């Protein structure tokens with residue numbers, strides 16, 4: 074059973090004619106969901122999207138940034154940075170994107186079963202406490218994780234977007250209630266996510282980074298989970314799993330150079346979902362993914378596997394570079410364990 078919010082109102086964030094993060098992405102996601110679940114609604118629970126409140130947003134962003142973003146959009150918008158346009162409708166869309174995650178998580182908690190899919194834009198994982206960047210305005214996955222953490226949950230965030238989620242890392246850097254894990258291409262925008270970045274003094278070991286070289290395949294992503302993250306999650310005591318699911322590590326993506334296939338996302342989804350301790354505790358948040366056909370196939374593979382309704386015929390990938398990264402991450406974990 075898939076818990077999904079209504080996708081209707083999320084296209085008022087206008088990024089202009091040439092921007093890769095465009096409203097058509099949500100149409101590709103809709104098609105991917107239909108491929109996975111069939112034309113009917115039998116396997117879908119739809120929740121009403123709602124705008125995240127100021128109080129819910131300022132758990133992860135500064136009040137000053139939130140007010141200034143709202144005012145900026147109200148005045149017609151412009152550029153937050155050269156990658157990150159803001160239009161008149163961006164504030165309302167961003168608040169619905171953050172609130173969509175909260176609504177899906179609430180419904181999962183109420184039902185105690187199912188898998189959540191938060192198909193929103195703009196994406197969120199680059200949005201830092203005091204400023205949005207890299208196509209992101211509000212950090213959707215962080216808003217949901219902070220709400221869960223405040224309710225006493227221990228939240229694992231696995232970020233398989235090809236870019237490092239610097240915003241999410243910053244927000245939870247010193248927060249022992251959230252374990253943040255990122256697999257990403259390095260060197261690459263935004264330049265953070267080195268292997269030695271493992272969390273602040275109050276939360277040592279609660280950040281884990283896998284900076285993987287160009288050409289890495291799904292095998293490296295799977296090994297990161299199997300050889301490092303599974304044990305780390307058990308030691309952390311994960312009670313909820315949120316996935317920052319960017320699909321720009323796909324080999325067809327125009328923005329990056331990793332070599333995953335749609336079937337890799339099915340394999341990753343299986344592994345990451347298994348780290349949740351029970352049913353109804355996994356929610357998948359859309360981040361990047363800019364080749365529309367690859368996005369559609371990858372969403373179908375992820376959701377189809379998690380709901381047991383569809384298997385991708387684009388099988389998982391093997392080989393490629395990344396062995397050193399996995400080995401180094403393992404050494405860092407062992408050192409932390411020795412110290413603790």
Ligand SMILES: [Zn+2]
Nearest residue numbers: 234236319361
């Ligand atoms: Zn990305």
